Amino acid sequence: MVRWEPGARERLQAAALERFGARGFDGTTVAEIAAAAGLTERTFFRHFADKREVLFAGQDEFERLFVAGIEEAETTDPVAIIAVALDGAAAFFPDDRRSWSRMRQVVIDADPGLQERELLKLSGLATTMTGALRRRGFDATAAALAAESGVAVFRVGFATWIAEGEDRPLAAILRAVLAELRSLVCAPRT
Amino acid sequence: MVRWEPGARERLQAAALERFGARGFDGTTVAEIAAAAGLTERTFFRHFADKREVLFAGQDEFERLFVAGIEEAETTDPVAIIAVALDGAAAFFPDDRRSWSRMRQVVIDADPGLQERELLKLSGLATTMTGALRRRGFDATAAALAAESGVAVFRVGFATWIAEGEDRPLAAILRAVLAELRSLVCAPRT
Numbered sequence: 351m352v353r354w355e356p357g358a359r360e361r362l363q364a365a366a367l368e369r370f371g372a373r374g375f376d377g378t379t380v381a382e383i384a385a386a387a388g389l390t391e392r393t394f395f396r397h398f399a400d401k402r403e404v405l406f407a408g409q410d411e412f413e414r415l416f417v418a419g420i421e422e423a424e425t426t427d428p429v430a431i432i433a434v435a436l437d438g439a440a441a442f443f444p445d446d447r448r449s450w451s452r453m454r455q456v457v458i459d460a461d462p463g464l465q466e467r468e469l470l471k472l473s474g475l476a477t478t479m480t481g482a483l484r485r486r487g488f489d490a491t492a493a494a495l496a497a498e499s500g501v502a503v504f505r506v507g508f509a510t511w512i513a514e515g516e517d518r519p520l521a522a523i524l525r526a527v528l529a530e531l532r533s534l535v536c537a538p539r540t
Numbered sequence: 541m542v543r544w545e546p547g548a549r550e551r552l553q554a555a556a557l558e559r560f561g562a563r564g565f566d567g568t569t570v571a572e573i574a575a576a577a578g579l580t581e582r583t584f585f586r587h588f589a590d591k592r593e594v595l596f597a598g599q600d601e602f603e604r605l606f607v608a609g610i611e612e613a614e615t616t617d618p619v620a621i622i623a624v625a626l627d628g629a630a631a632f633f634p635d636d637r638r639s640w641s642r643m644r645q646v647v648i649d650a651d652p653g654l655q656e657r658e659l660l661k662l663s664g665l666a667t668t669m670t671g672a673l674r675r676r677g678f679d680a681t682a683a684a685l686a687a688e689s690g691v692a693v694f695r696v697g698f699a700t701w702i703a704e705g706e707d708r709p710l711a712a713i714l715r716a717v718l719a720e721l722r723s724l725v726c727a728p729r730t
Contacts, residue, residue, distance in 0.1 A: 428724050428725075429724075429725055462660075465660065465663075466656035466657075466659065466660055467656075469656065469659040469660060469663050470652075470655065470656055470659060473655075473659050491696060491700065491717060491720055492720060492724055494695075494696045494699075495692060495693070495696055495717065495720060495721050495724055496724060498688075498692030498695065498696065499689060499692060499721070499724075499725070502685060502688035502689060502692060503685070505684075505688065506681060506684045506685055506688065509684075510681065527681060527685065530681055530682060530685060531685050531689070531725065532725055532726070534618050534619075534682055534685055534686060534689075535618075535619055535689070535721065535722055535725045535726060536722070536725060536726035
C-alpha cells in the first residue's frame with residue numbers, strides 16, 4: 351500500500367539536512383532521516399535513490415533552466431545569452447530556499463566526496479551549456495569559453511548569495527557578477 | 541638496500557599509462573606496473589603513493605607555476621596577469637609530453653573517479669589562484685572571477701592541445717584562447 355504523504359519530500363529534505371549538519375553526512379542513515387521526518391524508509395526511497403540524492407536532486411531541472419535560457423535568448427551576443435541563462439537559473443533558487451542552501455553548503459564543504467559530486471555536477475552543466483551554445487552556432491572554443499564563464503559567474507554569484515548577511519536575490523547578484531566579469535576582462539587598468 | 545634507478549619515475553609513468561590504457565585503471569595493479577617497467581613494487585612506492593598518483597603527480601609544481609606568474613606579472617590588468625600565469629603554466633607541458641597527456645586523458649575520461657579527482661585538482665587550482673590574486677589587491681569577487689576565467693582558459697586550451705592533429709605549443713594555444721575570451725566578452729555582436 352502506497353500512501354500519499356503531503357509535503358513528504360520537503361520534510362525529508364529538511365530532516366536530512368538537520369541530521370547531516372548535526373552528525374555529518376557519513377554518520378546519518380536513511381532510517382534516521384525517515385524517522386526524523388515522521389515517515390518510513392519506503393517513503394524516503396519513493397522520493398530519493400539514496401541519501402546523497404537529497405542534496406543533489408533537481409540537477410536535470412537546474413540544467414534545463416540554463417539550456418532554455420540559451421535557446422530562447424533573442425540576441426547573438428554571447429554575454430547577453432549567458433545573462434538570460436543565468437536569469438532563468440536563478441528561478442531555481444528563490445529567497446525562501448536560501449537558508450536551506452546555506453546549510454547544504456556547510457554539509458558539502460565538510461565532505462570531500464560530496465565536494466567531488468558537486469564539481470561533477472557543475473562540470474556536467476558546463477558541458478550541457480557548451481552543447482546548447484554550439485547549437486546556436488558558436489564554434490567549439492567559443493561555446494566552451496562562454497559556457498565555462500557562465501558557470502564561473504554562477505559559482506561566484508551563488509557563493510555570494512549564501513554568504514552570511516547577504517540579502518539580495520540571486521538574479522540580482524548574478525547580474526552584478528556578470529557585469530564585473532565584463533569590466534574585469536574588458537577594462538584594462540594598464 | 542635502496543638502489544638508484546635512473547629514469548625509474550619516467551619508466552613507471554610510461555608503463556602505468558600503457559597498462560591503464562589496455563586494461564583500464566581498475567584492472568591494473570601496482571605489481572603489474574612495476575613488473576612492466578622492470579622495477580620492484582618498492583621502487584614504485586618510492587616515487588608514487590599509489591597508482592592514482594602516477595596520473596596526478598606534480599600538482600604542487602603545477603599550481604606553483606600559476607601562482608608565480610600571478611605574483612611576478614608587472615601589470616595590474618587582470619587579463620594580463622592571467623596571461624603571464626598561463627605562460628608560466630605552459631612550461632609544465634612541453635611538446636614532448638603531449639602524447640603522454642593524450643593517453644592520460646583517455647584513461648581519465650574512462651573512469652568517473654579519476655574525472656572527479658581531476659575536477660578537484662582544477663578546483664583547488666582556482667582556489668589557490670584566487671588567494672594569489674587577493675594578495676595582489678583584487679577584491680574577493682574579482683579575484684575569484686579572474687581565477688575561474690584563467691582556469692576555464694586553461695581547460696579549453698589544454699583540451700585543444702591534446703586534440704588529434706593539433707601541433708601548436710600549449711603556450712600559443714592558451715594565448716589564442718585568452719584572446720578569444722576577451723573578444724567574446726568584450727565585442728557584442730548585438
